[in-house]
Amino acid sequence: MIAAPFEYYAPESVSEALKLLTTHEDSRVLAGGQSLIPMMKLRLSRPSHLIDLGHIAELNYIAETNGSVRIGAMSTHNQIETSETLRQKCPLLAETAGRIGDVQVRNLGTIGGSLSHADPAADYPAALQALRAQVRLVSAKGDRTISIDQFLVDAFTTALEPGEILYEVIVAADTPGLGSAYLKQQQPASGFAVVGVAAQLEAKGGNIAVARVGITGLSSRSYRAKAVESALEGKAATAATLAAAAKLAAQGEEPLSDVYAGADYRAHVVQVATRRALEAALARAK
Structure with missing residues (x-):
């Protein structure tokens, strides 16, 4: 099937994306598109406005700081699987990313998109709950950091509020033993x-x-x-x-x-x- 008509936006900054979310109530955020696009083609999701985060460089990073590893929401499964930082400091997350879907899905899908979709059979949630991860959410009103347990509410349901996007995932770096x-x-x-x-x-x-x-x-x-x-x-x-x-x-x-x-x-x-x-x-x- 073909998706219902929608307006497409490609912001280049988080602030621009948040402004679009605030301006257009009937909107959805597009990350890697591995879940949302099929749903739109089946017309299970019919947003009037689609906000693509793929051009926002500040959402794509993996960095170790002060004993934690921070993963930008637009980091792909492949980037997480192959990250030397994660392989050394958080191998569980790298291993989990390598078990997701196939090569195409891992090259396009993102950690932020997967978590925001909240499929009850997705791989990341189990690993992130074992890691006691936190997620940082941002909106035009500010930002907040909550545990992954608080973020994942139920099947296809998260703690994201209207106008919020998932900015990053935070995990503690492994310690010896x-x-x-x-x-x-x-x-x-x-x-x-x-x-x-x-x-x-x-x-x-x-x-x-x-x-x-x-x-x-x-x-x-x-x-x-x-x-x-x-x-x-x-x-x-x-x-x-x-x-x-x-x-x-x-x-x-x-x-x-x-x-x-x-x-x-x-x-x-x-x-x-x-x-x-x-x-x-x-x-x-x-």
Whole structure:
């Protein structure tokens, strides 16, 4: 199908983009276009005004500052996957980006676009929740920084308010002793996660000192697997500990049932994927 008629804008600065958002109420922001354009072609989304952020250089960067890595919203999945800064300072995010879609999607899609779309089967949310990431949102009225948990509200729903855009993602740089991994069972055609698990562990003296686990694809939104984290922290870093904790991966959640997988299948796979992700993360912890 062909998208409904719309006015197209290509601002060259964030301030110009925010002014356009304020001026035109029925508008949508375009990042990499990997989600919004197909929706527009199907006429599931019919904005009267389309504001393309692709010409705004200040939104495309990856930089380490004061123990954190800041990723501009227009950074592509490929840039994140291949960034030496992220590979060294936040390998979980680089690994996750490399598992998204195919080469074309990774070359065009952006972290800001993916997060703002908030697909419940997207890959980034699990990793960013395991990393305790923050996002910076800007509008003509000012800016605010909130946790990724606060930002991701539900399926296709975020904390973005009218007139706001996602400016950057902020993650803490890894410290010695951390190991991480992202593992998913994916939909064959789209590459989206049937279930995806991101894990980050720190082992000290034979015990698990820190456990961070994010899960996507299982239910209507990604989530922190707090029951798994609690079952790991302070316990012996053994295969038995990991296996027992992984059984709690779906606790408190309602697994989805759709054309890709049934609820029972997802509930089983999330336990297996969690155990394997934890095993890989522990093996990488140094």
